[in-house]
Amino acid sequence: MKAYRLTEFGKPLEVSNGPTPSPHGTEVLLKVSAAGICHSDIHIWEGGYNIGHGKTYNVGERGGVALPVTMGHETAGVALQAGPEAGPVALGRQYLVFPWIGCGECAVCLAGDEHYCGKPRSLGIYRDGGYAEYMLVPHSRYLLDLDGLDPVTTAPYACSGLTAYSALKKAGDVIRNERIVIIGAGGVGLMGLTLLRALDGIGAVVVDVSEEKRQAALAAGAMAAVDGRASDAVKQIARAIGSRPRFVVDFVGSEDTAALAFDAVAKGGKMVIVGLFGGAAPWSLPMIPLKAVTIQGSYVGNLAELRELMELVRRQRVTPIPITRAPLDHADQMLGSLREGKVVGRVVLTP
Ligand SMILES: [Zn+2]
Ligand SMILES: [Zn+2]
Known part of the structure; x- marks a missing residue:
């Protein structure tokens, strides 16, 4: 064979x-x-x-x-x-x-x-x-x-489907009550958008540095698409959500996206890292307790x-x-x- x-x-x-x-x-x-x-x-x-x-x-x-x-x-x-x-x-x-x-x-x-x-x-x-x-x-x-x-x-x-599904499940009921943030509109990110709808999620704001992928995300039903490299990306995300997001899922997993997810997430919120792009954790340690953030990994x-x-x-x-x-x-x-x-x-x- x-x-x-x-x-x-x-x-x-x-x-x-x-x-x-x-x-x-x-x-x-x-x-x-x-x-x-x-x-x-x-x-x-x-x-x-x-x-x-x-x-x-x-x-x-x-x-x-x-x-x-x-x-x-x-x-x-x-x-x-x-x-x-x-x-x-x-x-x-x-x-x-x-x-x-x-x-x-x-x-x-x-x-x-x-x-x-x-x-x-x-x-x-x-x-x-x-x-x-x-x-x-x-x-x-x-x-x-x-x-x-x-x-x-x-x-x-x-x-990619299982990975997106398991990551979204880690949000609990938040997806049915509030808008969430999906970082990365590659295969897994687009799958996440689709599954979010199937799970009766309210919707997601998608972040991607590629214009083409932001368009693909909008076509797949994203409520808004934000360029992660914009200097005011955190503000744009909060504006599109109506408040700071309580759940951010990072399907890229780079130092830039992890930093953005951490800065964007609400106090008491959760960020789930899925992507394996690579790098080291970019957060200030005292900000983790001060924001009372949960940082969770998700693997398939x-x-x-x-x-x-x-x-x-x-x-x-x-x-x-x-x-x-x-x-x-x-x-x-x-x-x-x-x-x-x-x-x-x-x-x-x-x-
Ligand atoms: Zn795989
Ligand atoms: Zn075993």
């Missing part, structure tokens, strides 16, 4: 033509229908995160990612073959793959939070993912029946949240974000376009 694999950090993906794997034990073999290219794939490809103070978090040595690996953690596909202990799976049906898999045995995994497991087995990061014609999933419990939903528009829910989401999300998508007929379809052979080229910031919405490979 054909797969586009990361064999060396920072180098073009290499095509491989190895044998199609057979499912053993609890495994299920899928024929990939759709594989979204996610921004976090760029960090994996680069091999590191900028953690500020001139340091880099090494994805290989420190993160434990072993190469070669086939990236792609936003995957939908048809179940072809199941191992003898795979559990219930309907061969021939389209499934969405939950990729944030842990060891399955520790207390964290047993509590349902496999995405926090200390021994991660995430598909497309630690195990081979969807930039391929076929893919193995460790167990049928990680498969969500698409039941008629389009695999191409649904695949991104496994990461758990299996139960992905099930809730798919139920919401189905019930509310959530509008998909703009999708560019590309053949599997364009995997490396499309990863490059995303890296250069040329992609609005999401690129999905369709092997």
Whole structure:
């Protein structure tokens, strides 16, 4: 089978033509229908995160990612073959793959939070993912029946959708009573806007430094769009909200956006950092207690949240974000376009 694999950090993906794997034990073999290219794939490809103070978090040595690996953690596909202990799976049906898999045995995994497991087995990061014609999933419990939903528009829910959903849930009831702020109108930010509406949210003011992305946010239903680089961005945000926001979600995660989120958020409010752009915390320590701000991180989401999300998508007929379809052979080229910031919405490979 054909797969586009990361064999060396920072180098073009290499095509491989190895044998199609057979499912053993609890495994299920899928024929990939759709594989979204996610921004976090760029960090994996680069091999590191900028953690500020001139340091880099090494994805290989420190993160434990072993190469070669086939990236792609936003995957939908048809179940072809199941191992003898795979559990219930309907061969021939389209499934969405939950990729944030842990060891399955520790207390964290047993509590349902496999995405926090200390021994991660995430598909497309630690195990081979969807930039391929076929893919193995460790167990049928990680498969969500698409039941008629389009695999191409649904695949991104496994990461960007789940990430946006889990971040918005951390706002609690605030989203239903007040306007919130979404920083970053890339794939996840636009998904956040869409899901906010599905969750009966009042609405959001979107911040982005790109005019094109601000326009995309307005087209996707943002109440206002603010240029984060404007010297009066905090004032513009407060004016658009009617007061200071009580919830700000930062889908960029740079020093600039974290500083803006902190300055903009109301006393007693909450900011959630999701994006992995990088840098060091830019806040003054005494201002954290003086503003009584909650600063929370959010990393993808758990299996139960992905099930809730798919139920919401189905019930509310959530509008998909703009999708560019590309053949599997364009995997490396499309990863490059995303890296250069040329992609609005999401690129999905369709092997
Ligand atoms: Zn992702
Ligand atoms: Zn575990």
